[in-house]
Amino acid sequence: MAALPADPPPVALITGCTSGIGLAAAEDLAGKVQRLVLVGRSREKLDQLAGRLAGRGAALEVIVGELGERAAVRAVAEAFLAAHDRLDLLVNNAGVYNQERKLTADGVEETFAVNHLGYFDLTLRLLPALRAAAAARPPARVVNVASDAHKAGTMAWDDLERAGAYAQGWPSYGQSKLANILFTRELARRLGPAPIVAHALHPGFVNTGFARNNGWLGNFIMNISRPFQRSPADAARTISYLAFDPLPAQSSGGYWYKERPSRPTAAAQDPAAAARLWALSLERCGFGSDPLPA
Numbered sequence: 001m002a003a004l005p006a007d008p009p010p011v012a013l014i015t016g017c018t019s020g021i022g023l024a025a026a027e028d029l030a031g032k033v034q035r036l037v038l039v040g041r042s043r044e045k046l047d048q049l050a051g052r053l054a055g056r057g058a059a060l061e062v063i064v065g066e067l068g069e070r071a072a073v074r075a076v077a078e079a080f081l082a083a084h085d086r087l088d089l090l091v092n093n094a095g096v097y098n099q100e101r102k103l104t105a106d107g108v109e110e111t112f113a114v115n116h117l118g119y120f121d122l123t124l125r126l127l128p129a130l131r132a133a134a135a136a137r138p139p140a141r142v143v144n145v146a147s148d149a150h151k152a153g154t155m156a157w158d159d160l161e162r163a164g165a166y167a168q169g170w171p172s173y174g175q176s177k178l179a180n181i182l183f184t185r186e187l188a189r190r191l192g193p194a195p196i197v198a199h200a201l202h203p204g205f206v207n208t209g210f211a212r213n214n215g216w217l218g219n220f221i222m223n224i225s226r227p228f229q230r231s232p233a234d235a236a237r238t239i240s241y242l243a244f245d246p247l248p249a250q251s252s253g254g255y256w257y258k259e260r261p262s263r264p265t266a267a268a269q270d271p272a273a274a275a276r277l278w279a280l281s282l283e284r285c286g287f288g289s290d291p292l293p294a
């Protein structure tokens with residue numbers, strides 16, 4: 001069994017770990033934390049992953065959940081909180097790109113439901129455990145995998161689910177990744193001096209399963225652009241950096257690329273947009289009261 005580093009975080013949770021960047025990050029985290037909770041929508045894939053990671057150092061657990069559906073996210077959080085009173089590291093990574101508009105079982109446009117509401121809902125429901133970890137071993141950390149695709153995104157406030165005109169996947173995907181950064185910044189602002197830091201990152205253009213759920217075209221584009229893509233392990237290095245390095249522990253609300261601070265667009269830094277997104281996300285996720293009032 002691999003030796004853990006000195007003072008490894010006791011408990012970490014990662015989503016979207018059955019493929020691509022999340023899989024590479026899980027491989028890395030499994031050698032650096034005491035207990036790693038793997039969250040995904042396929043029990044079979046999670047069990048396979050747990051088998052693959054066994055012996056790297058961390059104790060492994062799996063929680064099955066469809067992160068685009070609100071009841072399922074609640075159930076994931078409840079399952080976690082029933083077994084753990086602390087969460088030292090949360091990596092929100094699960095994401096989807098759809099060329100054609102698709103709805104979840106809740107009837108919500110999937111990109112918005114998974115990429116943004118999934119991050120928001122899970123993080124806020126796990127807040128008590130993040131707070132407990134932060135009190136015992138500060139800081140607790142939240143790492144949100146966003147994207148430079150936010151640069152092509154705008155918040156379509158009157159039609160966030162693009163029911164009016166889907167116009168292929170990019171506007172919706174770009175919006176969801178813009179939402180990741182707005183959420184991270186608002187989360188950091190609301191946490192204030194609490195010893196929980198939150199950062200977002202751009203992983204680069206990475207050779208993963210991303211967009212391959214879109215028929216031959218998605219596969220074709222990912223295949224011909226392979227020479228320009230980074231490996232998942234390279235991309236996962238930024239997750240690891242934000243999870244363990246002392247430097248990002250000294251700030252919060254940042255946007256990072258290749259282990260360096262990066263500047264998101266002005267739209268991603270708009271505090272009014274971040275507050276508006278927070279309020280409507282609370283409602284969409286069914287929070288009766290705000291667990292982190294401004």
Ligand SMILES: NC(=O)c1ccc[n+]([C@@H]2O[C@H](COP(=O)([O-])OP(=O)(O)OC[C@H]3O[C@@H](n4cnc5c(N)ncnc54)[C@H](OP(=O)(O)O)[C@@H]3O)[C@@H](O)[C@H]2O)c1
Nearest residue numbers: 016017018019020021067093094095147205206208209210
């Ligand atoms: N690849 C890139 O170039 C790139 C660039 C910028 C940002 N990103 C971001 O990086 C993150 C990871 O993407 P990736 O490139 O590694 O893609 P990927 O290989 O397709 O992995 C996506 C992961 O998310 C999970 N997932 C998708 N929908 C889900 C749902 N409804 N419920 C639960 N899990 C779900 C997938 O689970 P299954 O295995 O069950 O499908 C998979 O584990 C995403 O947030 C993406 O936006 C990627």
